[in-house]
Structures are given as structure tokens and as C-alpha cells.
Amino acid sequence: xxxxxxxxxxxxxxxxxxxxxxxxxVYVQLDCKSDLGSAFRGSVTRAGLGRTTCSEVxxxxxxxxxxxxxxxxxxxxxxxxxxxKHGVGAVVQDGRETLIHPGEFAIYDTTRPYExxxxxxxxxxxxxxxxxxxxxxxxxxxPLTAIAFGSDRPLQKIAHDFVYQLCQxxxxxxxxxxxxxxxxxxxxxxxxxxxxxxxxxxxSSTHRSAMLYRLKAHIRAHLADxxxxxxxxxxxxxxxxRYVNDLLSDEKTSFQRYVLSERxxxxxxxxxxxxxxxxxxxxxxxxxxxxxxxxxxxxFREQYGQSPxxxxxxxxxx
Numbered sequence: 001x002x003x004x005x006x007x008x009x010x011x012x013x014x015x016x017x018x019x020x021x022x023x024x025x026v027y028v029q030l031d032c033k034s035d036l037g038s039a040f041r042g043s044v045t046r047a048g049l050g051r052t053t054c055s056e057v058x059x060x061x062x063x064x065x066x067x068x069x070x071x072x073x074x075x076x077x078x079x080x081x082x083x084x085k086h087g088v089g090a091v092v093q094d095g096r097e098t099l100i101h102p103g104e105f106a107i108y109d110t111t112r113p114y115e116x117x118x119x120x121x122x123x124x125x126x127x128x129x130x131x132x133x134x135x136x137x138x139x140x141x142x143p144l145t146a147i148a149f150g151s152d153r154p155l156q157k158i159a160h161d162f163v164y165q166l167c168q169x170x171x172x173x174x175x176x177x178x179x180x181x182x183x184x185x186x187x188x189x190x191x192x193x194x195x196x197x198x199x200x201x202x203x204s205s206t207h208r209s210a211m212l213y214r215l216k217a218h219i220r221a222h223l224a225d226x227x228x229x230x231x232x233x234x235x236x237x238x239x240x241x242r243y244v245n246d247l248l249s250d251e252k253t254s255f256q257r258y259v260l261s262e263r264x265x266x267x268x269x270x271x272x273x274x275x276x277x278x279x280x281x282x283x284x285x286x287x288x289x290x291x292x293x294x295x296x297x298x299x300f301r302e303q304y305g306q307s308p309x310x311x312x313x314x315x316x317x318x
């Protein structure tokens with residue numbers, strides 16, 4: 001990833017001030033402190049990857065705060081997935097504190113206050129994920145922030161390694177490949193987070209979050225099946241149909257609306273892909289569980305303002 005900002009070449013007396021002004025203030029809306037003065041050094045790289053962004057931060061001893069006033073001024077909401085590369089960093093959020101060692105990762109949510117502590121030089125790879133992108137897979141982040149995920153479980157290691165390698169190549173990945181790979185990265189992280197939820201005693205609110213994740217995962221895994229139904233899903237999860245809709249009501253939707261939204265989203269993505277231009281609109285619709293083309297065309301137009309064919313033409317004609 002290309003360097004976007006570095007203190008190298010800056011007079012020592014200005015390094016920390018520039019870091020605070022450019023990186024902490026403009027770049028990520030944080031308050032940064034360090035006692036190193038003119039000895040301070042730091043650099044940040046950044047590359048877009050679909051809706052996500054990969055960054056690498058390499059710096060020295062500092063204390064970072066995300067305060068309520070900073071949050072109030074923010075216009076976007078993100079979850080940050082921080083992967084340890086060199087050195088050790090501490091994350092404090094939601095009443096917990098954890099250390100991120102090389103080979104481990106942790107998440108923190110920009111909608112709530114957090115602190116980062118680095119006592120020595122460090123480097124981290126960070127995947128910045130729009131909050132809604134993760135919340136499509138999980139009900140909330142509160143039970144999962146400031147917890148270290150390491151290599152002791154296969155899913156955690158797979159998620160860490162996939163995100164790390166993906167970010168190393170982010171600058172060379174474009175278009176539909178970037179979108180799909182970033183979605184896969186968030187899928188893997190969500191699975192690792194959910195596995196942790198399943199493996200510990202949970203308060204009732206977190207049980208609900210874990211169940212909502214499992215519900216969404218089941219729906220996503222069976223979207224292509226036109227027989228996907230509320231009753232069958234409830235049976236598969238061992239809960240009542242009423243509870244399925246109760247879980248989804250937390251996000252102001254229902255089983256039928258959620259399934260339709262997910263199917264339309266996948267169809268919209270596939271219709272926009274040059275790699276799938278050879279496939280008929282009907283093939284794409286049927287592949288994601290629609291079995292009535294007139295119904296598909298109507299709901300697609302209601303969602304995106306164009307027919308499926310017009311949507312495809314507008315995306316592929318540029």
C-alpha cells in the first residue's frame with residue numbers, strides 16, 4: 001500500500017504535531033498523546049477494497065482516545081479490525097481491555113468511546129469496515145470489542161490470515177474482485193466472532209445477538225433455495241417462527257423482507273459484474289432463489305428504480 005503520510009523528513013519539533021493534526025484529527029478523528037516529542041515517528045498507508053479500507057499504521061509510543069465529542073462530529077460509522085504485526089497494542093472499550101500481539105486481532109467500534117495504548121514501537125494492519133456491513137451478519141458489537149482473537153482456533157487463524165494477506169494486496173485488487181473479497185473477509189471475521197460467542201456463558205442480550213447471527217447465517221446459506229421458508233428456518237434453528245421474526249424486528253424487518261432484501265442484493269451485485277455478463281437475467285434470478293420472473297422484475301424495480309435489464313445495461317455500458 002502506498003504511504004499516505006509519514007513523519008520522515010519532517011523536523012523533529014513538528015513530527016508529533018503533524019501526526020496529531022493530520023492522522024489523529026483529520027484521518028480518523030482521534031485524540032493522540034505521546035511523551036516522545038521530537039523522537040516521535042509514524043507512517044500510515046491506505047488502500048480501498050470494495051466498501052472496506054485497508055490501512056497499515058507504523059508508529060511509536062502513544063495513547064489514543066476516541067471521545068464522545070469526536071464521535072458526535074463523525075458522519076460515518078465503522079468497525080475496525082486491528083491485526084497485530086509488530087509490537088503490542090492495548091484496546092479498551094465497553095468495559096474490557098485486551099492486548100493485541102502479532103498474529104492476533106481485535107475489533108473496536110467507532111460509535112462508542114475507546115482507547116488504544118502503545119508503550120513501544122508497533123505496526124498494525126487495520127481493516128476498516130462500514131458498521132452496517134458487519135451488522136448484516138451480527139446483531140451488535142458490544143459483547144465482542146476489546147477481545148483478542150488468536151491462532152488457537154482454526155476459524156480465528158483463517159480470518160486473521162485472510163484479512164492480512166488481502167490487505168497486503170489491496171492496492172492491486174479492483175472492481176468486482178475487491179467487492180467479493182472484502183465481503184468474504186467480513187464473513188470470515190463474523191464467523192470467528194460468532195464462534196467466540198458460542199464458546200462462553202452469555203448474558204441474555206448476547207444470547208440474542210448470537211442467535212440473530214446464526215439466523216442470518218442460515219438464511220445466507222440457503223438463499224438459493226426457493227423453498228427457504230420461515231417454518232423450515234425456525235425448525236432448523238430449534239426456535240419458534242414467532243421468535244425468528246422477533247429477532248429480526250430488532251432491525252425493523254421480518255423474515256420475508258430480510259430474505260427478499262438479501263436476494264435482491266445478490267442479484268444486483270451479479271447483474272453489475274462484467275464477469276457474469278454472459279448469464280441471462282433469469283439465470284441470475286433463479287440462482288438466488290427467485291422462481292417467478294415477473295415478481296423478480298417488479299420487486300427489483302421497486303428496490304433499485306430500474307428493471308434488471310436496464311440496471312445491467314447502465315452498469316456494464318461504461
